[in-house]
Amino acid sequence: MDWTRGHTIGRGSTATVSVATSIQSGDVFAVKSVELSQSGFLQREQKILSSIISPFIVSYKGCDVTRKNNKVMYNLFLEYMPSGSLSNAIHAHDGGRLDESLIRIFTYQILQGLDYLHLNGLVHCDIKSSNILVAQSGAKIADFGCAKRVEQQGPIAGTPMFMAPEVARGEEQGFASDIWALGCTIIEMASGGTPWHNVSDPVSIIYRAGYSGHLPEFPCCLSEQARDFLDKCLRGDPKERWTASQLLEHPFLVGEFNKQIQESTPSSTSPTSILDQGIWNSLDESESLESMVLVPSGGESSAGERIRGLSLLSGEPSWDCDDQNWITARDDGSEEGDTVMDDIEYKD
Numbered sequence: 140m141d142w143t144r145g146h147t148i149g150r151g152s153t154a155t156v157s158v159a160t161s162i163q164s165g166d167v168f169a170v171k172s173v174e175l176s177q178s179g180f181l182q183r184e185q186k187i188l189s190s191i192i193s194p195f196i197v198s199y200k201g202c203d204v205t206r207k208n209n210k211v212m213y214n215l216f217l218e219y220m221p222s223g224s225l226s227n228a229i230h231a232h233d234g235g236r237l238d239e240s241l242i243r244i245f246t247y248q249i250l251q252g253l254d255y256l257h258l259n260g261l262v263h264c265d266i267k268s269s270n271i272l273v274a275q276s277g278a279k280i281a282d283f284g285c286a287k288r289v290e291q292q293g294p295i296a297g298t299p300m301f302m303a304p305e306v307a308r309g310e311e312q313g314f315a316s317d318i319w320a321l322g323c324t325i326i327e328m329a330s331g332g333t334p335w336h337n338v339s340d341p342v343s344i345i346y347r348a349g350y351s352g353h354l355p356e357f358p359c360c361l362s363e364q365a366r367d368f369l370d371k372c373l374r375g376d377p378k379e380r381w382t383a384s385q386l387l388e389h390p391f392l393v394g395e396f397n398k399q400i401q402e403s404t405p406s407s408t409s410p411t412s413i414l415d416q417g418i419w420n421s422l423d424e425s426e427s428l429e430s431m432v433l434v435p436s437g438g439e440s441s442a443g444e445r446i447r448g449l450s451l452l453s454g455e456p457s458w459d460c461d462d463q464n465w466i467t468a469r470d471d472g473s474e475e476g477d478t479v480m481d482d483i484e485y486k487d
C-alpha cells in the first residue's frame with residue numbers, strides 16, 4: 140500500500156505515532172513507527188494485533204518497512220482514533236476527572252475488550268488510561284507492546300503504578316493482573332490522579348504495591364455500587380479478584396443503559412466496523428453513544444454536562460503537531476520520505 144505520513148499525534152516510550160493517508164483509497168489511519176533495529180516491541184504488537192479482532196480493541200490495518208532519511212523504519216498501521224487517549228480525555232474534562240456515567244461506559248467497553256483478550260488466552264499487561272484510545276464510538280484498548288499469551292513465561296512487563304501486588308513481587312502476571320490495572324484506571328478516571336498518591340519513583344511504587352499490604356485509595360466521589368466494583372478489581376490476592384466475565388455482570392454495569400448496549404453488541408469475533416456502524420445504528424437515533432454519554436441512564440443532564448460530553452467525544456486532542464513533516468511513501472526508490480521496501484518481509 141502507498142501512503143503519506145501526516146502530522147505526529149503521539150509519542151510513547153517505544154514509538155512515534157502519526158496520522159497517515161492511503162494514496163489509493165484516501166482512507167485515514169494511524170501509523171506507529173520505530174527504527175527497524177529497535178522494533179522488537181512493535182513487531183510483537185503486530186503479531187498479537189493481527190491475530191485478534193474485537194470492536195473494543197484498536198484494529199490492525201497492516202505493516203510495512205520503509206526507508207526515511209537513510210533510516211529503515213518499521214511501521215504498524217492502526218485504526219485512527221481521533222480523540223486520542225483516555226488519559227487526554229480525563230485531563231481535558233472539566234475538573235480533570237470524569238462523571239460516573241462516563242466512567243461506567245468506558246469501564247464497560249474496556250472490560251469487553253479484556254474479556255475478549257482473556258477468553259483468547261491473552262494478557263495485555265499494560266492497561267492504563269494512556270493505553271485506552273477514544274473515538275466517537277467509545278473506548279478501545281491499544282498498545283499491545285507488553286501483551287503475551289497467558290502461559291508464556293518471561294520478564295514482568297508494564298507500568299509500576301498499575302502493577303498488581305503479585306506482579307510487583309515478580310511472582311506472576313496473568314488475567315487477574317489486568318483486572319487490577321483496570322481498577323487503577325477507574326481511579327484515574329474518577330480522581331484525575333494516580334492510583335498511589337505521594338509516590339513517584341518506581342522502587343517506592345513497587346514496594347507499596349507488592350509489599351506494604353495497602354490498597355490504593357478509593358475516590359470518595361464514587362457511588363457505593365462503583366466502590367463495590369472497584370473492591371472486586373483491587374483484591375490483594377489475585378484468586379479473589381473477579382474475572383472480566385464476572386465483572387460484566389456486576390450491578391455497576393448491569394443497568395438499563397448497559398442492557399441496551401449488551402443486546403446490541405456483536406460477538407467478539409465480529410469486525411471492528413460493527414462497533415462504528417452496527418451497535419449504535421441498531422439503537423434508536425436518540426440513543427447513540429453521544430446522547431447516552433450526554434444523557435446517562437436514569438436522568439437528564441444539564442446543558443453544561445451535554446457540552447462537556449460533546450467536547451470530550453468530538454474534540455481533537457492537543458497533539459504535539461509537526462505539520463512540516465508530511466512525507467510521501469512511494470515504492471519507486473525515491474530518496475525523499477518513506478520508501479516502501481517491498482522486498483523485506485517481516486510478517487509471520
Ligand SMILES: Nc1ncnc2c1ncn2[C@@H]1O[C@H](COP(=O)(O)OP(=O)(O)OP(=O)(O)O)[C@@H](O)[C@H]1O
Pocket residue numbers: 148149150151152153154155156169171197217218219220221223224269270272281282284
Ligand atoms: N491508533 C491511534 N490513533 C490515534 N492516536 C494514537 C493511536 N495509537 C497511538 N496513539 C497516540 O500515540 C500515543 C503513543 O502510542 P502508544 O502508547 O501505542 O506508544 P508506545 O510507544 O507503545 O507507548 P508506551 O510508552 O505506553 O509504551 C498514545 O498515547 C496516543 O496518544
